[in-house]
Amino acid sequence: MWASLDDDGFLLENKLISQKVRTGVIYNISLPSNFSDMEVSILRQRGSKLWDQGANFSYIDVPPRVLTLPYVRRVGIICENFRNWSSHYHELPGYTFVTAIVGIAMYDATDLSGKTKAQRLNIETRGEPVTIKFRDIRVPKGGNTSDLTCVMFSPSNGDVELSNMTRPNVCSWRDLGHFGIAMPGIIAPVAPPPSPSPPRGRRGSPRRKRRKDQSEWKWWVIGFAAGLAALGLLVLISVVCYTTFASGKIKKMERRAEKSESLGTIWIGNSRMPSASMTRTQASNLENDSTP
Numbered sequence: 001m002w003a004s005l006d007d008d009g010f011l012l013e014n015k016l017i018s019q020k021v022r023t024g025v026i027y028n029i030s031l032p033s034n035f036s037d038m039e040v041s042i043l044r045q046r047g048s049k050l051w052d053q054g055a056n057f058s059y060i061d062v063p064p065r066v067l068t069l070p071y072v073r074r075v076g077i078i079c080e081n082f083r084n085w086s087s088h089y090h091e092l093p094g095y096t097f098v099t100a101i102v103g104i105a106m107y108d109a110t111d112l113s114g115k116t117k118a119q120r121l122n123i124e125t126r127g128e129p130v131t132i133k134f135r136d137i138r139v140p141k142g143g144n145t146s147d148l149t150c151v152m153f154s155p156s157n158g159d160v161e162l163s164n165m166t167r168p169n170v171c172s173w174r175d176l177g178h179f180g181i182a183m184p185g186i187i188a189p190v191a192p193p194p195s196p197s198p199p200r201g202r203r204g205s206p207r208r209k210r211r212k213d214q215s216e217w218k219w220w221v222i223g224f225a226a227g228l229a230a231l232g233l234l235v236l237i238s239v240v241c242y243t244t245f246a247s248g249k250i251k252k253m254e255r256r257a258e259k260s261e262s263l264g265t266i267w268i269g270n271s272r273m274p275s276a277s278m279t280r281t282q283a284s285n286l287e288n289d290s291t292p
Contacts, residue, residue, distance in 0.1 A: 062077070
């Protein structure tokens with residue numbers, strides 16, 4: 001909404017001062033009664049002079065070496081102080097603004113006929129950043145000045161950016177937009193009317209997250225138990241195979257022993273020695289064989 005307000009302010013400037021505008025002169029614009037508390041200033045500057053010298057307003061300083069994108073021959077610079085309208089156009093949940101919101105925007109001011117809508121420009125700072133000087137800072141009672149934070153509302157996408165102050169009461173940025181200083185604060189919200197409970201399984205609900213965690217834990221337990229069972233089965237198969245192999249080997253050795261000649265044993269001293277049965281050669285046979 002406030003980005004379109006910038007555009008409306010520049011169109012108003014076109015209609016009011018198109019006949020008497022002078023390059024390099026700052027004009028204060030009188031606004032309609034419903035915006036009478038705001039302050040709007042307009043400066044028409046050559047693109048080359050903006051690059052060489054920059055532009056200086058009472059609370060915003062545009063340094064040299066600032067290039068407009070796209071480059072135009074003449075640039076219209078509009079500066080705004082929203083004053084009491086700051087909270088109406090700007091809001092940052094969880095923060096309280098301690099200054100008024102001020103803004104700066106640039107437009108193609110080559111044609112000031114007022115018949116066409118001015119093209120909004122971006123900038124590229126190749127030197128120092130744009131500085132915003134805040135004069136009136138109202139820190140709430142009990143607030144800590146060390147918590148003060150610079151805030152920028154970007155006109156291109158509506159994003160909000162936060163940054164530390166470069167100097168006391170001074171913020172620096174390399175872009176155009178609306179700026180202010182805020183600090184963390186708690187604003188009592190208005191109690192909403194009772195609403196029905198969200199449906200079970202609603203995406204992102206704590207209950208769904210809890211059920212998801214429990215399901216993951218259950219699968220971890222099942223996987224661990226299955227792993228232990230598989231390991232036990234592998235050990236059991238290994239034992240059975242080893243027992244079968246050893247039993248077969250023992251039986252094979254027993255069969256070989258049964259086929260071979262059995263030897264007796266005798267004790268000689270403390271040693272156990274094998275002993276075979278003896279067959280004595282009969283002397284009578286030898287004598288008979290040798291008789292003529």
